[in-house]
Amino acid sequence: xxxxxxxxxxxxxxxxxxNQQYLDGYIQNEFLTKDGDADIFYHIDDEEDIFESHSRGxxxxxxxxxxxxxxxxxxxxxxxxxxxxxxxGAPISTKNQEKxxxxxxxxxxxxxxxxxxxxxxxxxxxxxxxxxxxSFILAYAMLYLFTDFRFFMEVCGFLFSFSLWEAFxxxxxxxxxxxxxxxxxxxxxxxxxxxxxxxxxxxxxxVKVEExxxxxxxxxxxxxxxxx
Numbered sequence: 001x002x003x004x005x006x007x008x009x010x011x012x013x014x015x016x017x018x019n020q021q022y023l024d025g026y027i028q029n030e031f032l033t034k035d036g037d038a039d040i041f042y043h044i045d046d047e048e049d050i051f052e053s054h055s056r057g058x059x060x061x062x063x064x065x066x067x068x069x070x071x072x073x074x075x076x077x078x079x080x081x082x083x084x085x086x087x088x089g090a091p092i093s094t095k096n097q098e099k100x101x102x103x104x105x106x107x108x109x110x111x112x113x114x115x116x117x118x119x120x121x122x123x124x125x126x127x128x129x130x131x132x133x134x135s136f137i138l139a140y141a142m143l144y145l146f147t148d149f150r151f152f153m154e155v156c157g158f159l160f161s162f163s164l165w166e167a168f169x170x171x172x173x174x175x176x177x178x179x180x181x182x183x184x185x186x187x188x189x190x191x192x193x194x195x196x197x198x199x200x201x202x203x204x205x206x207v208k209v210e211e212x213x214x215x216x217x218x219x220x221x222x223x224x225x226x227x228x
Contacts, residue, residue: 027076037082040073042066043198044089050100062103070188079183083191091197101193108189115182122175126167133163 016022031038044050052061074083092100140156143149 023076031073031077032081037084038074038077039084039086040070041086041088042069044087046090047092047096049090050087050092050096060099060103062100062107066104067107070191071184074184074188077187079180079187081187083187085191085193086196087193088196089198092195097195104191104193105189108185108191111185112182112189115178115185119175119178119182122170122178126170126175129163129167129170133160133167136160136163 027038031040033039050063050066052063055061070083070085077083087100136156136159140153140160143153143156
C-alpha cells in the first residue's frame, strides 16, 4: 500500500464500521433472538470455576471473569434490552445455582446503590450551583440598581458566571455519564440466568471405537472346530 493511500483507506474503514447500520447488524447477529432479548453464553469446565477461589462463607463471591465477560459483551447493547445469561458446561447443583443467582444479584444491587449515591451527589451539586448562581445574579442586580460598588458587581458577575458554567458542565457531562452507568448496572441486575449442562460425547465415541476394535481382534471359532 502506498503511503498516500493510507488516509483514504482509513477514512473508508471509518465510514464502513462506524455507522449505526453496521452496529445494528452486529448486535442482531451476535446477541439478539427473535423476541428481541440478548443471549450471552458463558462456558465453565468445572463447577468451582464459577466461584472466586479465595472467598468463603458469607463472603463467597463469583469469579470476576464472569462480570468482566458479561459487561464487555453488553457494553454495546441498549439499556432496554433484556439479557439472558446462559452458564454452560459442567453440571451445577441446584443449591449452587440458587447461590450463584443470589451472589450475582447482590453484586449488582451493591453497584446500583453506589452509582445511585453518585447520581444523587451530582444532582445535588448541580442544584446548589444553580442556586448559588441565582443568588449572585440577584446580588449583582441589586448592586447595579442601588449602589456604585463596581468591584463587588464584578465579583458577583464572575461568581454567577462560574457557578452556572460549573452547573452546566456537570449536567452535560458528569450527570449524563452517571445516568448511562446507572442504566447499564440496572440492566445487568435484571439479567436472567439459566444453567445448561453440556454432555461430552467424545468419551462415548472413544468407548465405541475401543469396543469395535476389540471385537475385530477376536478370533472366530468355527462350528466344525472340536473343543477338547
